[in-house]
Amino acid sequence: MNIPESWVGAKRSQGQPVESEPSASKKKKKRLVVEKKAEAKAEAKTEKKTEVKAETKKEKKAESIPIEPVESVFSLGAEEPAPCPEVTPEDLEGMPSQESGVYNELRCAIHESGSSGPAQTLSLDSVISRQPYIKMMQNLFGAYDESCFSQVPPVKIVTKAWEETHMREPHPDERPCSMGINCECMFIDPALPFTCVEFRLPNEPLPNEQQLCVLCLRKLTQSMFYDIVYQGNRFNGVIQSHGNICDQPGEYARQVMLSCPIGGPVHCMPLPIVSHQRNRYSVVLNNVGVKHLKQHRVAWEDFRSTPPGPIAVMRPGREPLDIHPLGCLSEADLPPRGGWVPGGGFQETFQESSQEVGSFCPEDPVLDAELARLHVLLHAGETRAQLLIDTRLLACWLATTAPGLYKSVPRESLVPHPSSAYHHKNLPDIGRFILQSLAHRDWKTNLIVNVICNSMPCLKRNRVAFLDKDAFAHPHATVLINILHGLLLGLYPSTAKRPAFRCRVRLAGELRALLCAPLRAQAEFLQGHLPLLKLSMMEYLWHACGTYLTTELDAISHVHGMATFMEICPNICDGFRQEGLQDSRWTWDSLSSVAATFVERCVRTCKFRMGRARADAEGHAFWALPWKPYPVRPPNTPHQEPLHTPGGQDPPCPYLTKPGQEALQTPQPPVSKWKRIAPSQSHLFEVAREMHVAQAPGVLWSVYSEFHPHLSVEDFHLIEHLHARCRVHPLPCNLAATQARMLLETYGQDHAQLASVSRVHLCLRCCNKPNADAISTKLRLCMHTGRLICVSCASHLPVVAVDLLGKVLVVQGVTYYLCPVCGGCKRWAFSGTEFTCVDCGHRPTPPPPRPTPRRCLHCSKTNGLERATLLFADFGVRVQVSLCSRHALPAHVSRFVRDVGDYCRAARACEAERAEARQCRGRRR
Structure with a gap:
């Protein structure tokens, strides 16, 4: 790393020795002599000494403030404050703060050297390797000044088609992903690994530095998303390079998007982006042999129709349409189309398996012989024969329980295709629910999320109780029953113990019958066997996180005990199958009791090792630890004095924590716990x-x-x-420009409305109340002071006006933003379309039109009407006709009227009779 001339330094003291020129040491000595003379003169002036000390004290205190790049609503829309020490970011420019971890050490190393020579090379490996990447990103983001929106980097919106053009190998004139061999495309298909091309935004020049690819950007964004939302780490800038569009034709579906949840830091990730999951991609070769990725089950159209492909035998069709399988079976997973070649084919193995004939399905000799040959192939090491065996489980169950029905059903209908057999790739994909259980706080409103939270043994939210029986009567109950197949049948690749064949046949048949049962029966079954459901979800999480969900695995691995869980989970599940599913006389209650034992064993093992590790760490000597705990300031101590360790060594960095200290516990709320402020403290x-x-x-x-x-x-x-x-946080400059442009198009002529549409008013006292509406809507203007006063609390405190154009407002953990379509202040609803939707989803619909009052068919009279139901023969419908007393037909005539034609003739005749009667009355007069 080349240090500029303004940064004159040498290598750190704990690294290699300092290299400096002879002129540098001479200048250093001269500077020390000058400083000593200045100190002697300062001591001689005793009268000015106290003033200098006071000023230096104030400056040091001001320099110690880490200014946040956020605004406080207490300083918005208020009058001029009383004289106080003005501390601005310009005053602190170049000063090391408590948050500048890397830069503080760099400057300390530079100032310690005292070299004034030309730019030198400084070895920063020892410094950077000790710094968590979270703190390094915080220091970089903290350089933005929120008073100028142009300094906030823009977050462009990229379409699905643009991203797919960059999911390929680089051309000869293009650069590959900066991750190199660690690129995510290397792990999608082990048979076809490649390094993806770097991702470039539309209409952007070629950057000087090598960039990440699409998949690595998604993975990095999701990792920082977990750090912010779940671990409570604070970032002052934007963590995404671009955003995507969802819930529109041709774009991504909302179910696969990673959006900032309600109460999360919207200013860090204002736009949704596709979440990273390895099973959503496959590697294909185009016509010229270039490898590129194909995305599966991410489009908007994929969640609006029936999933393509064959329906697996464990997914009978009632499963919700937004749940897709984990993957599709490839050619390497399926058996050969023409059968096995001689040496391993059916004819050659028939004689070897003759002693096993009759032990699989005695009711059907042909099916029994096929199963015997397949088992011989399986014992010979051909694992793909297991698929063909699993396709015949339901046929064996039907032949055993209903022989008459088995003989009447065609054989082709009893044996499905191998691609829809019992396999771990045909299990339902609940990756988005795992993401929701880790990052969001609504784990009690969704059935699958509730079960996932109860199945992670070392997380604090594991203590969340299961939902009641009524909540289990949900279409997602079918998803949970399908997940039971993975545990009971041993479908995962690393399974060492599988049930006996007879047990597998019975399990497949009873689970199939349960899948076809009503939802109420499924809810009762799941509610009565919660330990079995919990153990099956544990094994599913172990398999899904270890294979497809890499970012979730990294997140939960920081929790004390979860690393142990990932190690012992396969052995726990194999022990369950060994103990409970080797005897064909098992019952569901016995399986549930055995599962409860193994779940308790798994939880106790993880927590015991976790407690043992903590006790060992606390029992070691201070010097024997690989890390040194940094002393923490007591909560009532307002200021922390500089710390010095024995021996004159520098204290350890405060951001170096214990291994796994940034643990996944309960999500940290963006605001602290509510504290009551008494009226005397107003x-x-x-x-x-x-x-x-x-x-x-x-x-x-x-x-x-x-x-x-x-x-x-x-x-x-x-x-x-x-x-x-x-708090008030800025939005990226392009989003602020979009809001301004759309508001100008709507309120361009109405300048007064344009000036007031982006302003909201906050009552300071209402902001401090729990469960109160902070955005004041009931205001009154004081004619004596000219201030707006909140009517709700009737406080003398002025109401603060906040301009939401290009900003987001966070009050009590609730995020408000300015809708560019309707110009209203709306709450963040976690829809993913707050800044990308061209139509306002929350725009109030016009009231329905008032019904037209009934009127007479002839004179439009509205009172004293009679209804007549007639048949309209031309269209075959019945119509109602309203008639007043003057134009209504007589009772002796109306009983013969059936359709509109009869009514017209009868009405014409009645009108002629009335006209003739009027003429007769005129003649008599």
Whole structure:
């Protein structure tokens, strides 16, 4: 790494020795002599000494504030505050802060060297290798100034077709992915590995540095997504390079998108992006032999119709349309089309398997002989014969339980195609539910998510109770029953113990009957055998995370005990099959009791090793640990003094944590726990507006304690709490420009409406109330002070106005954004189309038109009407005709009227009689 001339330094003290020129040491000595003379002169001036110390103290305190690149609503729309120390990002430019992990060490290394020579090469391996990538990304993102939207990098919207053009091998004039042999395309198909081409955004020039491919970008974005949403790590910038479009024809489906959940940091990932799952891709060769990827089960059309391909025998068709299988069986998984060649074919193995004939299906000798030959091939090492054996399980079950029905059904209907047999790739794909269980907080509203949370033994949310029986009566119950096949039949590739053939036949038949039963019967079965369901979900999670869900595996591996779970889960499940499924006299209750024993054994093993590891770590000496714990500031101590370890060594970096310390526990909420502010402490709202937002706890006290001596440490904690409850984050510059353009198109002529449409008002007291509507809608204008006052709390505190154009507002964990279509302040609803949809989904629909009042067919009179039902013979429908008392037919005539033609003739005759009667009355007069 070449250090510029302004960064003069040498190698770190713990690395190789310093290399510097002779002129550098001479300049260093001269500078030390000058500094000593300056100190002597300063000591001589005793009168100015106290003033210099006071100013230096204030500057040091101001420099210690880590300014957050977010705005506080307490400083928006308010009057000029009282005189206070102004601390701005410009004042702190170039100063090391508590969050600058890498840069702080670099500058310390440079200043320690004191070299002023030309640019030199500095070895940074020892520094960077000790820094978690999360802290390095935070330092990079913290350089953006939120006051200028053009400095926030744009997040472009990329279509599905553009991404698919970059899912291929690079051409000779193109650069490959910067990950090289670690590119994700190397792991999609082991038979056809390749390195993908680097991804370039549309209308972007060729970057100087090598970029990642589409799949590696998705994986990196998803990893940082878990770090932010689940682990509570804070990023001040955007973690995605581009976004995708969902819920539109020709684009991606919402079910496969990775979107920021409700209450999450929308400013870090404002647009949805496709989640990474290896089983959604396959490698194909085009006409010229270039490898490229083909995406499966991600399009919008895939979730609007029946899944293509044959329906597996364990998926009878009632399963929801948004659930697809894990994958499709390839040619390598299926048996050869023409059968096995001589030496391993059916005819050659018939004599060897003659002693086994009659032990598989005595009711059908032909089927029994086929099964015997297939078992011989299986014992000889041909694993693909297991597919053909599994296709005949239901036929054996039907021949045993219903011989008459078995003889009447054609043989071709009893043996399905091998591609739809019992196989681990035909299990349902619930990867999006695993993502939801890890990152979202609505694990009690979905049946599959609830079962997944109960099946991860070392997570805190494992204590979430199962849903009731009514919640199990859901179409997703079929998905859970299909997952039972993987455990009971031993379908996973690493299975060492499979049930006996008779047990497999009975399991396949009874599970098939359960799949065809009503939902209420399925719910009762699942509710009565929860340990069996839990163990089957454990093995499914072990297989899916280890094979397809790499980012989820990395996330849960940081939890204490989950690494142990990933090691012992196959042995636990094999032990269950060995103990409970080798005897054909098993019952569902006995299987459930055995499963409960093995689940408890798995949980106890993981938690015992977890506790043992912690006890061993605490029992070792301080110097014997591979890491040194950094002392933590007590919660009531406002300021932390610099720490020094014995021997004069530098203290360890505060961001170096224990192995696995950034563990997946309960998701950290974006705001702290609610603290009640008494009415006597209402002055804290005014004081909070005068202070800048500090990221580290206790910093406000160290800076503002001299200017507010009447405030206690607890008051400063409450002010920090108020700052954390209301935040304003900027959006990428292209999204802000899109909002402005669409609002100008809508309100271009109405300047007053355009100026006020993007502003929302916040009541500071309502923001501090739990479960209160922070966005004030009931306001009144005080004629004496000219301020808006909230009617809900009737507080004297002014209402703060926030401009949402190009920003998102987070109040009490609820995110608000400005809809560019209707111009309203809306809550983040986790739809994935908040910034990409051209039509406003929450636009109020016009009220239905009022029904037209009934009127007379002849004179349009509305009162005193009579209804007559007639047949309209031309269209074959019945119509109702409303008639007033004057034009209604007499009772002796209306009983003979059946259709419209009869009514017209009768009405014409009645009208003629009435006209003749009027003429007769006129003649008499």
